Amino acid sequence: MTKKIAVLPGDGIGPEIMDQAVKVLKALGENFEYEYADVGGVAYARHGHPLPEQTLALAKSADAVLFGAVGDFKYDTLERSLRPEQAILGLRKNLNLFANLRPAVCYPELVSASTLKPEVVSGLDLVIVRELTGDVYFGQPRGRRLSPDGAFKGAEEGFDTMRYSRPEIERIAHVGFRTAMQRKKHVTCVDKSNVLETSQLWREVVTEVSKSYPEVKLDYLYVDNAAMQLVRAPTTLDVVLTGNLFGDILSDEAAMLTGSIGMLASASLNEKGTGLFEPSHGSAPDIAGKNIANPIATVESAAMMLRYAFHMDEQADRVENAIKSVLAAGIRTGDIWSEGCRRVSCSEMGDAIRDAL
Amino acid sequence: MTKKIAVLPGDGIGPEIMDQAVKVLKALGENFEYEYADVGGVAYARHGHPLPEQTLALAKSADAVLFGAVGDFKYDTLERSLRPEQAILGLRKNLNLFANLRPAVCYPELVSASTLKPEVVSGLDLVIVRELTGDVYFGQPRGRRLSPDGAFKGAEEGFDTMRYSRPEIERIAHVGFRTAMQRKKHVTCVDKSNVLETSQLWREVVTEVSKSYPEVKLDYLYVDNAAMQLVRAPTTLDVVLTGNLFGDILSDEAAMLTGSIGMLASASLNEKGTGLFEPSHGSAPDIAGKNIANPIATVESAAMMLRYAFHMDEQADRVENAIKSVLAAGIRTGDIWSEGCRRVSCSEMGDAIRDAL
Numbered sequence A, B: 001m002t003k004k005i006a007v008l009p010g011d012g013i014g015p016e017i018m019d020q021a022v023k024v025l026k027a028l029g030e031n032f033e034y035e036y037a038d039v040g041g042v043a044y045a046r047h048g049h050p051l052p053e054q055t056l057a058l059a060k061s062a063d064a065v066l067f068g069a070v071g072d073f074k075y076d077t078l079e080r081s082l083r084p085e086q087a088i089l090g091l092r093k094n095l096n097l098f099a100n101l102r103p104a105v106c107y108p109e110l111v112s113a114s115t116l117k118p119e120v121v122s123g124l125d126l127v128i129v130r131e132l133t134g135d136v137y138f139g140q141p142r143g144r145r146l147s148p149d150g151a152f153k154g155a156e157e158g159f160d161t162m163r164y165s166r167p168e169i170e171r172i173a174h175v176g177f178r179t180a181m182q183r184k185k186h187v188t189c190v191d192k193s194n195v196l197e198t199s200q201l202w203r204e205v206v207t208e209v210s211k212s213y214p215e216v217k218l219d220y221l222y223v224d225n226a227a228m229q230l231v232r233a234p235t236t237l238d239v240v241l242t243g244n245l246f247g248d249i250l251s252d253e254a255a256m257l258t259g260s261i262g263m264l265a266s267a268s269l270n271e272k273g274t275g276l277f278e279p280s281h282g283s284a285p286d287i288a289g290k291n292i293a294n295p296i297a298t299v300e301s302a303a304m305m306l307r308y309a310f311h312m313d314e315q316a317d318r319v320e321n322a323i324k325s326v327l328a329a330g331i332r333t334g335d336i337w338s339e340g341c342r343r344v345s346c347s348e349m350g351d352a353i354r355d356a357l
């Protein structure tokens, strides 16, 4: 059966890194159909909105979405509802992509690229399981108003609502525990339950769900402590289960620890198991169009798509092994290059991975 | 004129580290009066509440509060309103301590204690200016309810209100810019204004206030990016100006980077310029009563009190120089000990700093 892949390259380096992922996918010889659409700043420029209706319709009808990156300095002054990032939020909400998996892995060849000491990051292999459609990101009411009470009653204020309901926490907790069952069977629940009501319910429900996974060890960290532990001893973590806002912060911190942010991908899944797959890095407008970006995270996103959306584990393994063998052969884009390695362009890296399949 | 210092040692290692700070202060020969009161778990155990009325009254009447640390495993099962941390929140709110200054400094002698590479942390010297009485920590309404709308209408939910009003942002922004004027004249505003209404107002108001400080360079980071930059290039930061929740997370991350968390202090100030001074580390109940804790952060808190609450810059310098000379002499508690240094107990460290005055 043909699988339809919605390809949304986006802004900045998006198009060039996406080309490499599609090149590698095509070489697998599977029955995939690729449909392209505009997203982000480029979509705003061409259609007046960062997430045009036809793009959303394509994403909804596809078996999976491959997403490049969005954002560019030139859209920074637009009002927020038209800014490129709104496309990401709109896709998450409309496709109901509640489960974001962001692995942070320190590749052995790249240990020295981390700002952390080798002994602290080597062997690092954790995954942040972040809830993606709730929390203060989407809670209503929100806006501007005159302060209704408190010491500054009557002053202008900005406000948002943080909230999580029991079923929302349950479904992401199950994703977290199921993920742990396939890994080191260890879940760390991260919240701020010493201060927030939302976090108290979060911790309660995660604890309840854990009873269905007696083999999985569950522990808890307050988010401030989690931010410290990631720096102090990140290899003690396996699955970090957290809400939308804390997951946003911790997953970027974790990715940066590895020294491999150009190589890390993420999967955003819904209940049907389809989803959106994207690199963890941004659109890097400063190097766009120069054919020097690192496409590995996008190729890795394609591998995650094969695994999570299409259940093609064998093909996913092939792609991941190809990435590993290219790294082992000392082939590097500039961002991860070091003495003794061969420096290649973005498209040459794509070729190398394809050839290694 | 006599200055009245409210001394709140608290739980765990609180009493032993506080003893050293008071020992050093007494050796200055100034006209200080010390009044002790219970706070945290020990206050709950003795008076039924982590912040008893007489403790709050003392704190309000004092010229400054020296705070040790609170929290112990044995209070973890209490309902939240009786838990030790509530004492901290209660003191902040009741004393109107809206400005929290948390320096993160990498002491040259301790560069190797950091999990980051020496070249990444050496010279690190930033301060997080965190708003401390607003945000989702204190916003109303908050609680449990049946979800009023959305896809999970009717389900149990926990919710909190994130909010900041213009005058709250203005006053902390002024603290941030004034702090920068005494340092490297660089403020980084950290928020999540690509998603949150509260953050949009935050960024707007910080930008407005910056106009009164034309010498100070202002830049902006989203909080997820800030969590990355702290790991990638922390020495590029000077003053990080942020809200209560983001400040909680980033200040712990920054403190951990330095490898010196046993040495970092914080000041929480109100509009009158009095305030509360406490170490950035916790109560470490596992090592309490063993006379092995590192008292330097508490002695440093006393130095911050001298500087910020009493404007005794000369005495503050004396204390800080004493700490530096003790470190330079190779005297170390266990947590920061390394080959070739002399290992001392908590009270011996206090003696050494006093003697070095």
Ligand SMILES: CC(C)[C@H](C(=O)O)[C@@H](O)C(=O)O
Pocket (backbone or CB within 6 Å): A085, A088, A089, A248, B194, B195, B224
């Ligand atoms: C662009 C932004 C809205 C987004 C988020 O905050 O979720 C990004 O930081 C991410 O983590 O995917």
Ligand SMILES: CC(C)[C@H](C(=O)O)[C@@H](O)C(=O)O
Pocket (backbone or CB within 6 Å): A194, A195, A224, B085, B088, B089, B248
């Ligand atoms: C104990 C807790 C309530 C507190 C906070 O979240 O502010 C602590 O983490 C801190 O940073 O002082």
